[in-house]
Amino acid sequence: MKTDYEVTYILRPQFEEAEVTERMNAIAGVVTTNGGDVKNSELLGKKRLAYEIADLREGIYVVMGFTAEAPAAKELERQLRLNEDVLRSLVIKLDKRALAAAAAPQPVAAAPAPAIAAPRA
Numbered sequence: 676m677k678t679d680y681e682v683t684y685i686l687r688p689q690f691e692e693a694e695v696t697e698r699m700n701a702i703a704g705v706v707t708t709n710g711g712d713v714k715n716s717e718l719l720g721k722k723r724l725a726y727e728i729a730d731l732r733e734g735i736y737v738v739m740g741f742t743a744e745a746p747a748a749k750e751l752e753r754q755l756r757l758n759e760d761v762l763r764s765l766v767i768k769l770d771k772r773a774l775a776a777a778a779a780p781q782p783v784a785a786a787p788a789p790a791i792a793a794p795r796a
Contacts, residue, residue: 677711677742679774684755684764685734688721695735698760703739705754711743728762740769 686698695718703713719736728734743751748766755764 677744678748679714679740679742679769679771680748680766681738681740681769682751682755682764682766683736683738685724685728685736685762687760687762688731688733688735690735690760695737699737699739702737702751702755702758702761703741705751706739706741706743706747709743709747709750711741711747711751714740714742716740724762731762734762 682702684702686695690698699716699718703716706713716737716739719738721733721735724732724734748768752764752766755761755766
């Protein structure tokens with residue numbers, strides 16, 4: 676049974692845009708070769724890190740949503756740990772109820788009726 680996952684990873688800051696895209700495609704390829712489907716991939720850009728990692732103060736953040744079996748998610752985690760271009764990564768399993776609530780249409784609240792002032796005598 677396929678499960679929804681989201682991975683956030685931080686790449687080294689010295690890469691150009693073309694190199695970042697190449698690495699994003701390679702990481703998405705790990706998911707697809709293991710039978711998963713990449714739903715979305717978002718480049719958040721270069722951001723300052725909360726603390727230094729390997730003497731680096733900045734990193735390029737990427738968030739990718741995907742659907743896969745558990746072994747594919749484990750393989751992605753393993754590949755991210757082995758990849759020297761990835762400083763940190765976090766793979767999370769998305770909650771089905773939260774996904775359903777986010778996809779459901781939100782009810783529109785009615786605007787409050789304007790107050791009518793009593794006529795002054």
